[in-house]
Structures are given as C-alpha cells and as structure tokens.
Amino acid sequence: MKHLFVGAFLLYVVSIFSQPPINYYQPAYNKSGTQLRTALQGIIDNHTIVSYDGLYDVYETSDNTADNKVWDMYSYCSWTHHNKTCGNYTKVCDCYNREHSVPQSWFNKKSPMVSDAFHVYPTDGKVNNQRGNYPFGECTGGTTFSNGKGRAGSSTFSGYSGTVFEPVDEYKGDFARTYFYMATRYAGACENWGNSVFGSVNLGLTNYAVNLFMKWHRQDPVSPKEVTRNNAIYAHQDNRNPFIDYPELAEYIWGTKKSLSWNPIFLDEDPNFQYFVYPNPVSDILYVHVDTTKNVQYVLYSVDKKVLASGVFDSNWSIDVRVLQSGMYVLQIYVEGVSYSYKVLVNSN
Secondary structure, X not given: OHHHHHHHHHHHHHHHHOOOOOOOOHHHOOEOHHHHHHHHHHXXXXXXXXXXXXXXXXXXXXXXXXXXXXXXXXXXXXXXXXXXXXXXXXXXXXXXXXXXXXXHHHHOOOOOHHHXXXXXXXXXXXXXXXXXXXXXXXXXXXXXXXXXOOEEEEEOOOOOOOEXXXXXXXXXXXXXXXXXXXXXXXXXXXXXXXXXXXXXXXXXXXXXXXXXXXXXXXHOOOOHHHHHHHHHHHHHHOOOOHHHHOOXXXXXXXXXXXXXXXXXXXXXXXXXXXXXXXXXXXXXXXXXXXXXXXXXXXXXXXXXXXXXXXXXXXXXXXXXXXXXXXXXXXXXXXXXXXXXXXXXXXXXX
C-alpha cells in the first residue's frame, strides 16, 4: 500500500506543478519553416540535465502504469521501479534498462543527448539489445522475441534498404514525435549525426525519416501516456516536447503546412473566417469567438476520443472546463457542415 500511495502522490505532484507557463510557446507564434524550428529550439534548449542514473527516478512518473509498474514499450514484462535493472540478461523479462531511441553511438554518447529523458525510455534489456543501433523502420516478417514487442528485419519502406527495428503500431507515433523533438532540440548538431535518419536535407531529417515519421505521426495520434510523460519530464528537465503539446507543428515544419505560419490562437487560415480560442492553457472558462452569425456546434474530446461535452454555443461563447483534469483535450467546432479541430491544454486548479 505504501508504494501505491507514493506513486499516486508523485503523479498528483506532477499534474499540479508540471504545466507550462501560459506564454511558453509564444516566441514561436507566426513563424514558419526554418524560423519556426529555430524558435522552438530556443524555447526547449538549455534544459536542466538529468544524470544518466537519475533517469530511473524520472521513470517513476514519466513511464508509470496504472498499477505503478514500469511502462515498457518493448515488452510485455512487468517491472517494479528500481528492481531488476540491467545487469546481465539471457532472455526477455530478465531485466530492464534505458533505451536510447536515438542510439547513443550516433552522437558519440555526448551530453546532454545521452541522458535526455525525452528519447531515453525504460525497456527490456534483451529487446533493447535486438534493436541495437538500427534505425526505426518497417519490415515484413523479421524477428520478434517471446514476450517482446517490435521486430527486427530488412526494411520495406522506401528510402532505406538495411536492417531496421519496427516498434508495435501502438507506439509508432510516440517514437515519431520523439524524433521530431530531437531534430528540433538539437538543431545545428543532429544534422551531423552519421546515420540514415538525421541530416541537413529537411530541417534535420532525411527524406526517409520525414516520410516514415510523418506517416507514423498521422496514424498514431498523441495518447494520454505521452501527455503524462511530457508533463513528468518537464518537472525534471524544465523543457517540453512541442510535438506532444501541439501535434500539428510537425505539419508546419515537415508536412503539408510548411508554407504557412503557425499560430495556435487561430483555428484556420481561411481569411473569410476567424476563429479564436482563449486562453490556452485554460484553468476555468474557455472562450471561443467565431466570426459568423450561423449556429456553431462544438464537441470536446479527451485525447483518447471520449466525448466530454457537446452542444451549440450560446451568446456567451464559452465552455466550463473546471471539472476536467489537467491535460490535453481536442475541441472540434462545426460551422455549416465544416469542422475545425483545436488542441486545448487544461491546467486544473
């Protein structure tokens, strides 16, 4: 019972004290392309460095399951925090260690990359060894260990023909957004990491990486697990993964909106309509302004797509969010049959 209480208390502390300032991303507003990536780097660089050994402490809140076990994206094993850390292993579930999703050999084990919690995950030692320093990718067949997740095999994704490690579908978006973070946080350095993933072609990523990770990013949207992890690491490192807070940022840097300026205040770039959602983050009342005389419907979703509120806006143009827990939500607005989605960060009191 003691460990359950401690775990619940730590999560409570994280939820209360790990939300970003209201204007955290403001320096990136109205930027596009290279300027947007550079602005985001300025926001998230120079973070507080966690020691390599200290990562196991971070995992208590960043990678913690509902029953206070280690959340392992590489295996079906059940780990108790700080127990069975590798160490020697011969099979899956012998021990867990720290997996550099961007292999540390790519950046010569240099700091701060080597202990940046945003890309170093707790994982089974045996599967971690199988992944090695292979790039992420997609393969047909390949090898999956008993009790393991993911597989290693020959790439079937255009742009790379070597051996790759393919994670399970559930976490492909997680790893894509991890790489977007790394290409942004370490802009100016990652372009020189010698591999098939990072480079100077597409703002830190190769054509292969952009195509692969944008596919995964779109197919596997942000989950509550990622939101919790983002908040927990922020409490330790004092920086965030922007692509979890605002997933659409990837489209503005590497995707379909590269020619557009990013501003989370506006729902749409259509000059005939203006949509304002404020404040964001919000702690009590969310206000929406839509420049139209038509009825405007709304639906508020959790990130796992549960409907939390819906209706037609009245003259107050507001939604009470005081009953919601801290976290990321999706507001969908319907105007004359056209829908617009917007990410809302709630900071509950």
